[in-house]
Amino acid sequence: MSEEEVEAAGWDAIEEQMRRLYGPQEPKHYAALLPYMLGGKDPLNGISAYKAELPYPHWHFVTFGFSELYEKESDDPEYSGYGFELTFRLVRSADEQEPPAWAMSLLQNMARYVFSSGNFFASGHHLDANGPICLGADTRLTALAFTDDPEVPAIDTPNGRVEFLQMVGITADELEAMMSWNTNSFLQSAQEALPGYITDLSRDSLLQKPGIAEAVQEGIERDGSNTGFFYVDQLEWEPGKSRLLNKAPAALIMGAKQAGTVAKLLRGRLPKNKELTLNSQNLAVILQLGEETGYEEGEKFVRISLSEAAVQELSTTLRPIEGEYKLFTAKNLTVRVRKTYIKDQDGNVVETIG
Secondary structure, eight states, X not given: OOHHXXXXXXXXXXXXXXXXXXXXXXXXXEEOSSOGGGTOSOOSSEEEEEEEOSSSOEXXXXXXXXXXXXXXXXXXXXEEEEEEEEEEEEEOOTTOOSOOHHHHHHHHHHHHHHHHXXXXXXXXXXXXXXXXXXXXXXXXXXXXXXXXXXXXXXXXXXXXXXXXXXXXXXXXXXXXXXXXXXXXXXHHHTTTTSGXXXXXXTOOOGGGSHHHHHHHHHHHHHHOOOOOEEEOSSEEEEXXXXXXXXXXOEEEEEXXXXXXXXXXXXXXXXXXXXXXXXEOSSOEEEEEEOSXXXXXXXXXXXXXXXXXXXXXXXXXXXXXXXXXXXXXXXXTEEEEEEOEEEEOTTSOEEEEEO
16 A cells, blocks of 8 residues: 555545445545645535435535544544544436535535534534525525434544434424434434435425324423533523512523523423533523522523423423513523524624514
């Protein structure tokens, strides 16, 4: 083996894994014009797109760059780089000869998120895109789920283990259902309606199908929610204040966009004796079941205990509508919901929630 082949051992291992699936097919390959380390805008070294025919024609993308493609650089001997590469399956029309450019842009955007934040994806994760996954498209797919690619198992390379995570386009209500239950369980319940987890921009919500909706509801009631951490853009805590004749209750403040989801997560976590942590850039709010409602304040966190009655009241009354939600079961705590303003890339408000 030449020195060049040794240096590209990670890249070669990915190509070999795809070759097991597609044989001698030469994929469409798109390389970054300027390497990211030299100031380029695209973190991924390349993206390959294969033509797949089953269960129906689609593009099967695979990335090169989340893992270590050349020499071993990280200190983790077990995993290569971030330990994964992304795949993405997208419906392909009969006369389509080139994969859509937006799909490559989406994969590069995922890489920018990972490289800039240090956060990585794993099977069972989900991500709200806050708009169509294909910019400007008339589609209901506004979020992404991540699961193990059913046809591309993990591999051990000279640089460590690499898993292949398939990115799946999902609707807003599907995202909410996954958060209220479990991403992989939801996808498994939808296998017949979403074979191969192929993304189709024109599809409707899977929850329109009674069988899937029933399975999801049964799963939520049986298992509760697997979402223990939830990022909330607008999240504040206002301590209680003493007044002349009484004390003003403490206030948990959040944006309307996530208030409805918080209500469902409360219902899916706390009655199962599972904590729920709401995170923002400056604050962590840990919600747990307690005998009575109370709170403990820290420098950058608040731990709130909610009684069973308070959980029931808050989870049924909290709505994505601006206002104050007083708890009759807990006079020492209130929840305030503020409007959420969704902005485009130029900072213009395109949607107001609440």
